[in-house]
Amino acid sequence: MCGIVGYIGDRSANEVLISGLRKLEYRGYDSAGVATIPKGLPELHRTRAKGKLINLEEKLAQEDIIYASQIGIGHTRWATHGKPEEHNAHPHTDMSDQLAVVQNGIIENYHALRQELKERGHEFVTETDTEVIPHLIAEYLEQTRGKIRTEHAPAAPTSPELMEAVRLAVSRLEGAFAIAVVHADYPDQIIAVRQQAPLVIGLGKGENFCASDTPALVSYTRTVLALDNGEIARLTRDRVEIFNFAGDRQRRSPQTLNWNPVMVEKQGFRHYMLKEIYEQPGVIRAGLASYVSDAGWVNLGLTPDFLKGIDRVQILACGTSWHAGLVGKYLLEQVANIPTSVQYASEYRYAPPPVIPNTLVIGVTQSGETADTLAALELAKSRGDRCLGITNRTESSISRIADQILDTQAGIEIGVAATKTFVAQLLIFYLLTLELGINQQSISEAKAQNLIEGLRQLPAQIERILESQERYIEQLAHTFAHTKDFIYLGRGINFPIALEGSLKLKEISYIHAEGYPAGEMKHGPIALLDQDMPVVAIATPGTVYEKVLSNAQEARAREAQLIGVAPIDDPVAVDTFDHLLPIPVVDEILSPILTVIPLQLLAYHIAAHKGLDVDQPRNLAKSVTVE
Secondary structure, eight states, X not given: OOEEEEEESSSOHHHHHHHHHHHTGGGOOXXXXXXXXXXXXXXXXXXXXXXXXXXXXXXXXXXXXXXXXXXXXXEEEOOSSSOSOGGGOSOEEOTTSOEEEEEXXXXXXXXXXXXHHHHXXXXXXXXXXXXXXXXXXXXXXXXXXXXXXXXXXXXXXXXSHHHHHHHHHHTTOOEXXXXXXXXXXXXXXXXXXXXXXXXXXXXXXXXXXXXXXXXXXTTTOSEEEEOOTTEEEEEOSSOEEEEETTSOEEOOOOEEOOOOGGGGSOTTOSSHHHHHHHTHHHHHHXXXXXXXXXXXXXXXXXXXXXXTTOOEEEEXXXXXXXHHXXXXXXXXXXXXXXXXXXXXXXXXXXXXXXXXXXXXXXXXXXXXXXXXXXXXXXXXXXXXXEEEEEESOTTSGGGGTSSEEEEOOOOOOOSSSOSHHHHHHHHHHXXXXXXXXXXXXXXXHHHHHHHHHHHHHHHHHHHHHHHHHXXXXXXXXXXXXXXXXXXXXXXXXXXXXXXXXXXXXXXXXXXEEEEEEGGGGGGTGGGGOSTTOOEEEEOOSSTTHHHHHHHHHHHHHTTOOEEXXXXXXXXXXXXXXXXXXXXXXXXXGGTHHHHHHHHHHHHHHHHHHTTOOSSSOTTOOSSOOOO
């Protein structure tokens, strides 16, 4: 969740660190800071600020000439232990103020370590769990300095003392963490550590980088190497060395990202979220081009026998990905005839169902780093289940856990509230359903071809919704910007879209919203209805269309304002709803990819009208990498 950036090379360290941290703002943060070693000065310089990065930049602008540096670490903090105040902001130092550490994660045994260090004379100035790390490293550094110099005199050009001290210190830590360390006495190196929290190395010519996510690096390099759990890296200007926690050298080949800096720019849109909403037709086209032949045959690129003999599917996910999983459940059961269940990954990992042979477990995470989903998938794998990962980040941790990976290919998504990655996950579930159904002969070739043809029509239909509705929805947002509560209703395959629509609204507008199966409204939620409670109903022609319209009429009878996502050419729908957000008429099974679009726009424009930080809503992080 927190953002980490490290740099060593010939550029201005502050420039690289701030640029990288800005690319990581989507992860969510409440304070920021950097620690650098000024060129020619054997001292550590640290600058921190509460709030947005601009506050930190203003401080650095006054200092950069005096403290010009070419090595440093930076951090954006999302508070866990200790209030979001400047004194709790990273980087944290030891008592000498010569060693600095930034950390993403939670040190579970920090209290015991803190007490132990206090008894040995260490003084602490924050309430954070991270502060124990520089104090612990400093203790081990005193031990390793004498030992290594005695055994290996004279010292190597790049001294191993700091890395050995870090290795010994992290062996004492319990929890999930990613760490970057610099020390004024060792201005030629950065030490980076990963344990259950993401950290990636960027490789350059005469310079190297580390970061908690790759968008921080793409402006400088596309050659990256992701650390595995239990690994330590030493970065100098000219090389990167990787060791495990036992001190053994590790060897691995880097990857080349197919991203470029333009992909993370707004390109004229007011917010990243709006840009990403408009990118959804292209996401669908790209996914179909990758996985469906011109003749209409699905090939997900999985090994030939991976999907054979599957009797049951278990989907594990969190948040928006969980909603995509609910749509996936509907498709797999109703189209491919495969029993499917969906669980929150955070619940599964502590209360898994009984082991059932021939189960395919699917972990869905856009970032590939969601802590609960990774832990749940590891548990499933340990129980003998086949594990499939669905992610937008194939270089992420899930690729090292799952047996096979499906790439949603949505491109970089900066907005914290997922939009295009959700639609990309839905497309993967449609294609997986078709491939499984064909393999198990539960879907005829004719039906599969009809669904493929319907999927191919969706990008143009999404474009039609965006072109025809955005201005109207922007005006409609003014009406509801000061509303305190919303109810969203859907049935069948569109119930998950009601959940997703309500989640988008609450995430970015801070309006309380709840999604319900439309048929359940009479079983409690109807008590909430009055003229101040808007109801958004998703009504698409199909098996439950008339039922949803009937449920909407019940809300209308209680004076609720009705917003309908429904076809415009049905006079009953036109008469039922006070405000109609029309969608093209498609097969009901395909409708979720269309019905979610106006709900994304509604949430976006309400939040934008309120003047809120749409791309970085309060208290939220793009990738939840801690439990």
